[in-house]
Amino acid sequence: MVEGIGIVLLKLAFVLLFVLNFGGLLTWVERKQSALMQDRIGANRASIFGIRIIGLFHTIADAVKMFTKESFRPVAAEKFLFTIGPGISVFFALVGFAVIPFGDVLIIGGKEINLQLAPLNIGVLYLFAVAGMAVYGVVLGAWASKNNFALLGGLRASAQMISYEVALGVTIIGSLMIYQTVELQEIVRWQGGTLWGWLPKWGVLMQPVGFILFLTVGIAQSKRVPFDAPEGESEIIGYFLEYSGMGFGMYMLTDFVETVMISAITVTLFLGGWQVPYLMADGFHFPWGATWQLENWAVALLQVGSFTLKVMFFLWLQMTIRWTLPRFRYDQIMRLGWKYILPISLVNILITGLIITLLK
Numbered sequence: 042m043v044e045g046i047g048i049v050l051l052k053l054a055f056v057l058l059f060v061l062n063f064g065g066l067l068t069w070v071e072r073k074q075s076a077l078m079q080d081r082i083g084a085n086r087a088s089i090f091g092i093r094i095i096g097l098f099h100t101i102a103d104a105v106k107m108f109t110k111e112s113f114r115p116v117a118a119e120k121f122l123f124t125i126g127p128g129i130s131v132f133f134a135l136v137g138f139a140v141i142p143f144g145d146v147l148i149i150g151g152k153e154i155n156l157q158l159a160p161l162n163i164g165v166l167y168l169f170a171v172a173g174m175a176v177y178g179v180v181l182g183a184w185a186s187k188n189n190f191a192l193l194g195g196l197r198a199s200a201q202m203i204s205y206e207v208a209l210g211v212t213i214i215g216s217l218m219i220y221q222t223v224e225l226q227e228i229v230r231w232q233g234g235t236l237w238g239w240l241p242k243w244g245v246l247m248q249p250v251g252f253i254l255f256l257t258v259g260i261a262q263s264k265r266v267p268f269d270a271p272e273g274e275s276e277i278i279g280y281f282l283e284y285s286g287m288g289f290g291m292y293m294l295t296d297f298v299e300t301v302m303i304s305a306i307t308v309t310l311f312l313g314g315w316q317v318p319y320l321m322a323d324g325f326h327f328p329w330g331a332t333w334q335l336e337n338w339a340v341a342l343l344q345v346g347s348f349t350l351k352v353m354f355f356l357w358l359q360m361t362i363r364w365t366l367p368r369f370r371y372d373q374i375m376r377l378g379w380k381y382i383l384p385i386s387l388v389n390i391l392i393t394g395l396i397i398t399l400l401k
Contacts, residue, residue: 044154052158056138059349064297065100067356072099074357075364107290115283119185126182127284127291133175134298140164141305142226144315144344145322148337156315156341157226164225165217168306169210172262175299176202179271182292183280194280197371198264198271204378205261211386212254215393216310219247229314233321239328241318244311250389252311254382259303260359261374263296267366270374304355305348312351315344 069084073096076083085096092098114123144156161167176199183195220228234242245252261268272279281292308314319325320343324335335343369377 048154049158052154052156056141056143056158057135059143060135060138060298060301061294063301063352063356064294065104067297067300067360068103068293069097069100070356071360071363072096074360078361078364104290107287110286112286112288113283115187117187118283119187122181122185123283124288126178126185127281127288127295128178129181130175130178130295131291131298133171133178134295134302137168137171137302138305140167140225141309142229142314143348144341145226145230146337147341155226156345160224160226162224164228165213165223169206172209173206178295179280182284182288186280186283188283190278191280191282194271194273194278194282197273198280201264201268201271201374201378202262204375205258208258208378208382208386209255209262211383211390212251212258213310214386215251215389216244216248218390218393218397219244225309225314229309229316232313233316235319235328241313241316243313243316248311248389248393250385251393252307254386254389255310256303256307256355258378258382259307260362261378263299263303263359265296265300265359266363267369268374269368270371273368300356300359301352304352304359307355308348308351313347314351315348317343317347320344 072084075081083096084099085093087093087096087098087102089098114120139159140157140161142155142157142160147154147156179198179202180195183191183198186192217223220231222228222231228244232241232243236242236246240246264271281289284292319327320340322337322340324340325331325333327333
């Protein structure tokens with residue numbers, strides 16, 4: 042299915058707006074959710090013509106502040122690498138969304154439009170390749186700063202990200218053995234079936250251990266609390282210590298975009314992606330035999346809405362974890378990844394293989 046350049050550009054604009062708006066909104070969500078959990082009001086001062094809307098305008102205020110603040114560069118810094126470090130981080134955080142399916146197929150004027158920016162048949166492998174490159178933006182920014190504390194944060198970040206990349210790949214092998222494909226759109230379609238005629242056949246039911254391990258590793262990859270040893274606000278500040286203005290803003294945006302990415306991948310692999318229980322291409326087919334016919338545009342709208350709501354749930358969950366658990370020590374983070382998550386993942390693969398073999 043070959044699509045015109047106009048359709049591709051529209052899908053690109055939709056993906057960027059979806060991700061960047063979620064990333065910006067998370068700055069507000071983080072403030073308000075922390076305030077709610079700490080019995081405070083939270084950010085509510087920013088307003089337009091006296092209208093505050095529970096502090097939502099703080100997202101705009103933050104963006105204006107980042108764009109207008111001076112970008113200070115240390116005298117000893119490597120100018121070129123210091124400048125491109127934040128850009129590399131944002132770039133590799135965004136390009137992963139190219140293979141995330143937001144829906145199935147939308148038919149307009151007899152033409153089928155795949156609701157996925159880049160329908161690659163190596164979707165999962167592409168995501169791991171992109172995740173492997175993300176560490177460069179952190180390391181380059183830290184090293185180019187010529188600051189010992191920033192460098193220490195960069196070393197922590199690189200060690201943590203590389204260590205958990207191994208576990209990230211191993212945790213989903215059990216799921217891929219069941220799906221028998223690495224194409225994300227086909228993985229979501231596989232989850233459209235049912236167990237015993239009524240229970241959605243989502244990945245979380247087929248691989249509950251893999252789901253818990255993957256979500257844990259994903260949060261660690263995003264370097265968010267409780268896995269924020271690279272930033273260590275009470276110790277070293279982090280790899281972005283010398284950044285200000287938009288450079289600092291881009292690193293912060295990267296963290297939020299990575300949070301959205303982890304949520305999107307988790308939903309795609311384990312929560313049925315855009316699937317809605319009992320919703321087929323022509324409408325709902327309920328287990329008791331009833332049907333509800335729908336137009337293609339309505340089905341596509343429900344699919345995109347389902348995917349969005351699932352992503353929002355995992356964003357809320359990650360924010361709740363961020364404001365609930367204390368930060369782990371660096372040695373605890375490494376021990377968790379190498380001594381617990383990786384071995385359990387390998388055992389999960391073995392058990393999955395045995396079950397698949399016995400069921401054949």
